[in-house]
Amino acid sequence: MKDNSASARKSGRPRTFDAETALDKAMKVFWEKGYEGSSLPELTEAMGMNRPSLYAVFGNKENLFRMALERYGATHDPLFNAALAQPTARAVVEHFLRGNADAQTETENPHGCLVINGALACSDDALPIRDSLIERRAASEAKLRARLEQAKVDGDLPADSCSGQMARYVMTVSNGMAVQAAAGATRKQLQEVVDQVLRGWPS
Numbered sequence: 001m002k003d004n005s006a007s008a009r010k011s012g013r014p015r016t017f018d019a020e021t022a023l024d025k026a027m028k029v030f031w032e033k034g035y036e037g038s039s040l041p042e043l044t045e046a047m048g049m050n051r052p053s054l055y056a057v058f059g060n061k062e063n064l065f066r067m068a069l070e071r072y073g074a075t076h077d078p079l080f081n082a083a084l085a086q087p088t089a090r091a092v093v094e095h096f097l098r099g100n101a102d103a104q105t106e107t108e109n110p111h112g113c114l115v116i117n118g119a120l121a122c123s124d125d126a127l128p129i130r131d132s133l134i135e136r137r138a139a140s141e142a143k144l145r146a147r148l149e150q151a152k153v154d155g156d157l158p159a160d161s162c163s164g165q166m167a168r169y170v171m172t173v174s175n176g177m178a179v180q181a182a183a184g185a186t187r188k189q190l191q192e193v194v195d196q197v198l199r200g201w202p203s
Helices: 004-011 019-037 040-047 051-058 061-084 089-103 124-153 163-182 187-199
Strands: none
Touching: 019 040, 019 051, 019 061, 019 124, 040 051, 040 061, 051 061, 061 089, 061 124, 089 124, 089 163, 089 187, 124 163, 163 187
């Protein structure tokens, strides 16, 4: 009979290894420290595996980050999609920003947003990661712009409003909230930012 525990020891993998749990832990390291700020020793320690095992299961660090980003998106993208499904433009913006204020200050997770924290500053080696995050943010802004454009067609926003500028404004606020959350802003403080945005929202 094959000794599975011996095989696990030889491969460097712990007997109770769970790839999804390890990926969740890697995601939180990246979320807190960014791509370049997360060292391989920190990642392997958090994931409970050694470096050869990490490479065998997840490939290199860049691939691990991309997988962690997809896992992050699986949890957070539905929140954004739910916001886009709200009946009015104001409700879309409120649902989106208030949801972000809550998500960015959860006690069980790092504060801020992985898509923002991931590569605010990076070396040339990390430019592919930065570009991927830029593309992801641009895609979200494009979806919001399309939703606000539909609101104009529906008469929910003034005909002379610019959906592109409004979408950029909302995304800029959201990104800024993420930076503030990572720097220690409280949920109450972020919700007050949302209050200010809504007070100035066109009716």
